[in-house]
Amino acid sequence: MSNFPLPKRGKRRAAGQSRSAKQVKKAMKKAADSPPKRIPYVRHGIRTVKPRNERARWRGQQHVIDAPKKHGHLPEAGASCPHCTKGTIGNLKKRSDKLGGWGHRCNHSGCHRHVLPHAIHPIFAAGTGQSRAPLRDQAPASLSAVAGASQVCTDRLVNKNHNMVGGIRGRLRATREKYVAAKGKSIKLGQGEAWKDTEADEVDLAKKMSEDGGPSPVDREQRGGIAERGAPDTLVLFRLKPTKTKKRASGPGGTRKRDWMPAAKKWLKGRRVILHADGAKSYRIKLDGVKYDYVAHCRKRVKVNGKCIRARPKYTKPRYHTVAEDGAPKKKLRVMAGAQVIDRCWLGLRKHLGSAKVVNATSLRRKIRSPQWGHWKRGADYWQHTGDTLSDLWPKDFGQ
Numbered sequence: 001m002s003n004f005p006l007p008k009r010g011k012r013r014a015a016g017q018s019r020s021a022k023q024v025k026k027a028m029k030k031a032a033d034s035p036p037k038r039i040p041y042v043r044h045g046i047r048t049v050k051p052r053n054e055r056a057r058w059r060g061q062q063h064v065i066d067a068p069k070k071h072g073h074l075p076e077a078g079a080s081c082p083h084c085t086k087g088t089i090g091n092l093k094k095r096s097d098k099l100g101g102w103g104h105r106c107n108h109s110g111c112h113r114h115v116l117p118h119a120i121h122p123i124f125a126a127g128t129g130q131s132r133a134p135l136r137d138q139a140p141a142s143l144s145a146v147a148g149a150s151q152v153c154t155d156r157l158v159n160k161n162h163n164m165v166g167g168i169r170g171r172l173r174a175t176r177e178k179y180v181a182a183k184g185k186s187i188k189l190g191q192g193e194a195w196k197d198t199e200a201d202e203v204d205l206a207k208k209m210s211e212d213g214g215p216s217p218v219d220r221e222q223r224g225g226i227a228e229r230g231a232p233d234t235l236v237l238f239r240l241k242p243t244k245t246k247k248r249a250s251g252p253g254g255t256r257k258r259d260w261m262p263a264a265k266k267w268l269k270g271r272r273v274i275l276h277a278d279g280a281k282s283y284r285i286k287l288d289g290v291k292y293d294y295v296a297h298c299r300k301r302v303k304v305n306g307k308c309i310r311a312r313p314k315y316t317k318p319r320y321h322t323v324a325e326d327g328a329p330k331k332k333l334r335v336m337a338g339a340q341v342i343d344r345c346w347l348g349l350r351k352h353l354g355s356a357k358v359v360n361a362t363s364l365r366r367k368i369r370s371p372q373w374g375h376w377k378r379g380a381d382y383w384q385h386t387g388d389t390l391s392d393l394w395p396k397d398f399g400q
Contacts, residue, residue, distance in 0.1 A: 039318050041336045044196055045230020046379075048341055073142070073387045074117050075394070081106040082120040083113050092117060122175045122390065123168060133164045145169045146382045172386075173366040176373040179389045183376075187236055189228050190271030195291070195323050197229040197335060198273040199342040200283060202240060203349065204251045206357035206364060216244040220252040221359045223368065224259065226267055227342050233376040235345060237368065238263050254280035261285065274321060276337050293319045293337040315340065345375055 042048050077091045087108025094102055104115040117135060118124035124138045125131075137158050144154040145168055154165045190196045206221035222242045228234040240259045242252030260282040268275065270289040277283040279294045295317045299310045316338035324330045352371040358364055377385045 039334055039336045041316065041338070041340065042197070042229045043335065044192075044194065045228070046232065048229065048344075050344070073123070073390055074121070075104075077104065081108065081111060081113070081115060083115070084108055084111040087111050089115050122393065123171045125164075125167060125171075131163075133160060138164070138168060141165050141168050142172065143383065145172050146386050170363075170366075173370045175389060175393065177366045177369040178393055180369045180373050180376075182393070184236060187234055187267070188271075189226065189234055189236075189267050190273040190289075193325070195272050195274055195321075195333060198226060198268065198271075198275050199229065199339045200224070200226045200275060200277045201339050201342040201346070202255045203346045204242075205349070205353060205368070206359050207245075208359045210244060214244075216246055218245045218247060218249065219359050220245060221357070221364065222252050224255055224263060225342050225345060226263065227345060228273070229341055232378045235372060235375050236267060237372055254278065255282050257282040257285065264290070272323075274333075274335055276335075276339055278339065291321045291323065293321070293335075295337045295339070345371075348375065 075089065078088050081087045081089055084106060087106040089104035089106055092102055092104060103117065106113050106115060116126045118138070119126045123142055124135060125133065127133075137160055141154055141158050141160070141164065144157060145165075149157075151162065151165055151169060154169075155162050158165065189198055202222060202224045204220060204222050207218050210217045210219050220242045222240040223237050224240050225235065225237050227236075238259075240255060242256075245252055264285065264287055268290050269287045272289045274291045274293070275283065277292070277294055279296050283294070284292055295314060297313045297315060299313055301308055302311045303309075316336050319335055319337045321333045321335065322330050323333050349368065349371045352374075353364075353367050357367075373389075374382070
């Protein structure tokens with residue numbers, strides 16, 4: 001009886017498809033002699049993990065009022081007076097006048113003014129009248145904003161007007177924006193002798209109808225980003241200039257060469273980096289000290305057992321690059337291609353922006369810089385780093 005063709009089902013088909021014992025033994029021996037080597041996705045720096053805010057434990061619940069002063073959110077004795085800028089403030093003492101409360105006092109002979117602990121502060125407000133809120137109410141609201149709680153939850157916790165909570169959150173974003181603008185100029189990618197993995201991508205954030213009209217009446221807000229794997233503090237964002245689109249367009253498209261060329265020359269040229277991005281042609285420009293690879297995120301049509309199916313997209317893939325070290329012969333470097341790190345940045349950015357987005361607005365720019373600051377300090381104590389941010393900016397921008 002002929003064994004061709006094989007039956008479509010049953011034991012005879014299983015027997016016809018199975019390998020012999022000799023073939024199985026040979027395959028097992030080959031696998032034992034040369035086990036597959038796992039390629040680490042992050043080869044240098046801090047290992048990237050999925051963010052899980054519910055597991056973060058960087059802040060206790062005690063000292064809610066004293067924490068701003070302890071962690072650098074409020075000035076200490078000896079700081080410059082915010083009113084005259086000539087004298088220095090003394091220790092925090094109980095005021096003896098009819099207003100009462102706690103405060104500092106300037107030691108300059110021409111001033112001697114009482115200074116509230118949060119006077120001329122970049123986040124806290126020291127107002128009078130109905131808008132006045134004591135520091136004991138503003139401190140928990142600031143802590144909730146730093147921890148990432150929503151404004152509705154913060155309103156319920158502090159039991160105060162939403163204007164106070166919204167003002168604290170807005171001033172916190174403005175402070176982070178100034179810090180990112182100042183520190184972003186000193187970021188350098190690919191430092192060291194080894195070749196570093198760097199990812200690049202773009203994201204569409206907002207859109208609005210243009211007043212000019214025409215066949216393409218929609219203005220878009222698009223940002224590009226570059227980040228080094230294992231170094232969260234190297235994330236840089238830059239604004240792109242996409243063309244106008246039609247109403248039902250899915251997006252403005254990928255990064256154009258006119259936008260990518262200046263950014264690549266500024267942050268990547270001569271840095272000895274391996275650039276992982278998508279398949280856009282603009283990323284393929286040849287630069288000194290830059291190697292390029294990509295992974296196409298599409299469902300390919302493949303043939304399995306004579307049947308065409310849609311295979312699942314692959315987000316990572318091993319790649320080989322021939323690189324030259326200083327004073328050493330060329331060697332082949334095996335890396336994992338993909339843009340998982342920068343994609344997680346877009347996930348947190350979109351979550352922080354929410355639904356209220358306006359193209360080319362100051363509020364949108366601040367909302368973009370705030371999660372960028374959070375990515376720089378990822379995995380650390382946000383409350384402590386907020387105090388460090390205020391200490392860095394206070395002498396320059398806030399009059400002390």
